[in-house]
Every structure is written in C-alpha cells, then in structure tokens.
Amino acid sequence: MTAPRLLVLQPDATGPIGPLGDWLTAAGAELDIRQPPADELPARLDGYQGLICLGGGMNAEDDAAHPWLKRVRDLLATGARTALPTLGICLGSQLLAVATGGQVSKGANGPEVGAHLIAKKDAAWTDPLFAELPLMPDVMHFHAGEISRLPASAVLLASSPKYPHQAFRLGQCAYGVQFHIETTVEVVQSWARHAPEMAATAKPGAFDTATLSQIHQDLADTWRPFAARFVDLAAGALKPAAPTPRGTLPLA
Template sequence: MSAPRLLVIQPDRSDPAGPLGDWLTAAGAELDVRLPPEDELPDDLDGYQGLVCLGGGMNAEEDDKYPWLNSVRNLLAAGAHGGLPTLGICLGAQLLAVATGGSVVPGDKGPEVGPYLVSKKDAAWTDPLFADLPLMPDVLHFHGDEIRRLPVGAVLLASAPKYTNQAYRLGRCAYGIQFHIETTVDVVQAWAAEAPDMAATARPGVFDTEALTQVHEDIAATWQPFATRFVQLAAGEIQPVEPTPHTLPLA
C-alpha cells in the first residue's frame, strides 16, 4: 500500500505535531496538517487513511469562541464510527469523547500538570497499539478538564490515581489519550509561562530544562513505536481489534 494519508487537526497554534509528526512521517505517513480557522477543514474523511487531533487551550465544547470545534467533533465522530484509525490527544481525546456520547467537565481534583506515569489496564495488553507499551508509560500532562464519562462501549486502556480515564479505545480503532506525547521542552515551558497558575500546581522543578529533556527522551522511547504502530494500522499492515460479538442473555 502507498503511504497512508493522515489528516492532522491542530486546534491551537501553541500545540503543533512536533516529534509526533516526525515519528508519523518517519513511519511512512503523509500528513495533511490543518490549523483552524486559518485552514479550512475538509467536509469528510474521503481520501484519508487516518485522523489525528492534537491538543489546545480551549474547552471541548467552547463553541461560542471557537465555532469550528463542531466540525472537528463531527470529523472525529465520523472517524470513530466509520472504522478509520483515529487518535485524539488531550483536547483531541476530550473532543472525541464528547463527539461520541461521553462527557468532559472541569476536573474536580484540580489541574493535572507535569510529567507522570499512567498505568495500563487489562484490556491494553491485547490492544494492537497499547500491548507493547510498558506497564507504566511516561506521559506529560497539562490539562484542567477531565473526561468524566467515556462514550458507551469505550474500553479503558490506561488510568491514573488523579483522573481515571487516561486512555481509551472506541470501536475497533479510535483512540483517545488524556495526555501529551507530542511536546518539546520549549513547548511545555511556553505553556508554563502562559498559564502560571496551572504550572504552579505541578511538582517543583519539573519545568527545568534538564528535567524536561529527560522526560522527553523517556516519552520518545515509549511513544515513537506507538506512533509507528498507528501508521501501520492506517496502512493496513496491522489489524484493529476484532469486533465484540453481541449475544443475547440466556433465559
């Protein structure tokens, strides 16, 4: 198969595809990056073999300020329901959840900010993208909202003590991750400077250059192979999960 073409939606100029974009292209993908509202979003997903939605500073339903969010949610719902390999990152995961019947609300335990570990759930060990991740992969958090309720039928793949719904799969090949894997040291430090109140909730020293450099090396070691598997999924080189059979209860 030729290089899979991925639509990459970048909701916020402050959160580019970064290393994730490099990993996807290194794995053979062709990226069509759209930054709304400057870049028009396509009406549908025809011609794409995968969809990625990145993070941003807005809320998942803040349509009064960002009316184009409705189009993003529609595309994510189309990807999820149409069996297109789909990946939502932080805000992208929240948009995917809302678009398919879940709920996103302000986190009642405060912001989740800084480097953390998340823990794989049982279902992750048989998932084509998550199975090869370590038990507790490194991630980077910077969010105040949480996915309070997953969409009906979603499978929880990773969790954490503060907020449960850290990663999930919807259908056979739509994924949401409530954390960042695409950042750089400069990007995270810029976020901390722009949102000092949120940054102040993180552990002391986590935004130091040396600390963030090590964190991003750890993230790359874990998540670049994940990105490669996503491209392989979009290319048809690895198969999505088998559909769950629907059975009637015994009388």
C-alpha cells in the first residue's frame, strides 16, 4: 500500500496532533502539518489523499481576528465536495459544518468539558469508520460552542445528552467529531489552567493526572484503530460509505 499523504491543519498552537499523529503514521500515513498563519496553506488539495483539521480556541467564524479561517473552511468544503477523506476534530468539525451549510453557535447548555461517553446512532453501525467502535465510546470534551444545525445532507453518527451533534458524516467520507481524540494529559491540563471558568464546569478531579492517564489509555484503545481505518480509507484500502440519495452537498 502506497503511503497516503494527509494534510493536517492545526489552527491553534495549544492543540497539537499528539498521539493521533503517531497512530496515523504507524498505520502508514505521511503527514504534512500546517499551522496558520505562520505556515502557508495550500491553494489546492491535489497530491493529498486525506485532510484533517484539529481544534482551537477561536470561534469557527472569527474571521476578523483570524482571517485565514476562511481558507481553512474552503479547504474543508473542497474535501467534502470532492470525496476526499476528511476529518474535523472539535473546532475542525465546527468549521466543516459551517463550510457546508450548517450552523455553529454558543452552546445553549454551557461548556462540555472533561471525559464523557457518547452514544452511537443507528447509521454508525454501517459506517466504515464508526461501525467497529463500541456502543458508547470514550471521548474528551473541551468546547463552549456547539453545532446547532447540521448541514442538510449530514448523517448523524453519535450524540451526547448535552449536545446531540457529536459526530456526523457528509457524503461518503467527510467526518466531523465534536470532541477530542488527540489529546495528552499535559495538553488537557494546560487547557484547564488557561480556561479556569470552563474547567470549573467539569466533574471534581477531572484533571487529576492519574484520572487523565487512565482516560487517555481508554481513548487510545478506542481511537487508535479508528485512526488506522481513516488511513485505510485515504489509501483506498477501505471502501467509503455508500452514497446517500440526498442530492448534492450544500456549500456555504
């Protein structure tokens, strides 16, 4: 299998790709990591077999402070439209949603912070990436915004009691997840220190080192195979989801 080349967009210095990068490269991928605005974003996605956008502390439409966000949304929209395997994580999922006709707003139920379980929806059981996940996989949350409306063509794959749009698919192979799978103990503790009001909404002891260490082992057990399936999807070794009869993808 030829190593698929993945473009990784990192919107925020505090949100590196972490162990997810190790899982992807161990599965055979080659990563091209770009952190705007210091790193130039490619004009096209030619030469890439997959696209990943990580999280960040800014809002998905905060173009005034971060004018390069529009280019990120354009790349995500192109990935979705052209059936390029695409994955948006937390802010990345919000950017993907906005870029394809969805809506993001301040979370009506307050921040969602700390380790939680999400629940797979019926469509996830036949999805190439989600089918093999457990019924209620472990995830790490750290967000104050929500995807308040999914794009019209989106397929909902997972929900949580607080915010229903936890994971979705657009077309055959563009995915958004409103949670983190790429964190480390140190990264989460850093977020908690720099956002104490958000951190205060988590369960007591949520950021203790021992607690986070166990959580991250559980995350690795669940999401390392998911990352390998994404690489297989990008390499053409895993068949994408069947086309949905909902027409063309609406792009904002």
